[in-house]
Amino acid sequence: MCAQYTQRLPARLEDLAGPTHGTVDLPLHVAWSGRRSYTLDQPRSRMGLYRTVLAEGQRQDLIRFLNQDLLFAQWPVLRTLISRPARHAWEAAFPELTAARATAAA
Template sequence: MTDRPGSSTVTIAGAAPLTDAAVDAISESAVADVLRERYAGRLPDRLEALAGPKHGLVALPLHIAWSGLRIYDLDRPRQRMGLYRTVLAEGQREDLTRFLNRDLLLLQWPTMRTMISRSVREAWETAFPELERRASATE
């Protein structure tokens, strides 16, 4: 690949020049694929494995909530959504099954899916089609 300073194209040996926009699109697609795979690798085998609490206070460990709020009240809908967004984005498989609850995830999914990244949403909805069906049923 060659690129000249100030150039708005990138040339790959033997190929037609690529514009900056084309390079950005390729890069974004590759990043999205990597993120989707990363999130998919963390998922439990079944939604029933999500055995987290439905009520009360939950303190997230630092490896999940490394900045900002760490203690969430599941009986307060906004805090519950915040906890789920954080765990979905930052949690490992063990964290997902420990802190997320299947029934609460299903209940919140139609709204939650609009508050998380596309990579997280696609990983979950691909693995668990019932989430996408639930979201479609409420639109």
Template sequence: MELPLHLAWSGLRAFDLDRPRLRMGLYRIVLTEGMREDLIRYLDPGLLVEQWPVLRTLVGPAVRSVWESAFGELATAAQA
């Protein structure tokens, strides 16, 4: 998957989603840089919940807090 320049403006833009490390990188970029439309287009809700315990360590505390406050399932996944 290739991210547009407004998301991946510096560095890697193409991500092999079969590679967990690259998939996490894509999700981190979209979570921190994305607008609503980007979140809908590039994030899979089930995969986000599944990967959240690790992914939450890759984003800053403000991003983590906003997402866990808005989506209880992420807060629950973080405690698992």
């Protein structure tokens, strides 16, 4: 099951150059049910966006909607909100996320 997430990962975290402020409207193929509009300046809304994109987005969606710095900042909590296969795929591909989690816990 982890393979479905691994194939969607960006080549590098630096590729995640999504917005850091404002409102993001997700396309239907990512947010096919429920909420589609998120405000990045509101922590709960931002967390919801990242959770949705990590679960449903394809590689180009990850690159377009996620931001490397915001992902690092949110990872300690975000990792508990996504599926275990998704979490394992991201942390296996990008061990620096695990380091970010350890830093936040210290």
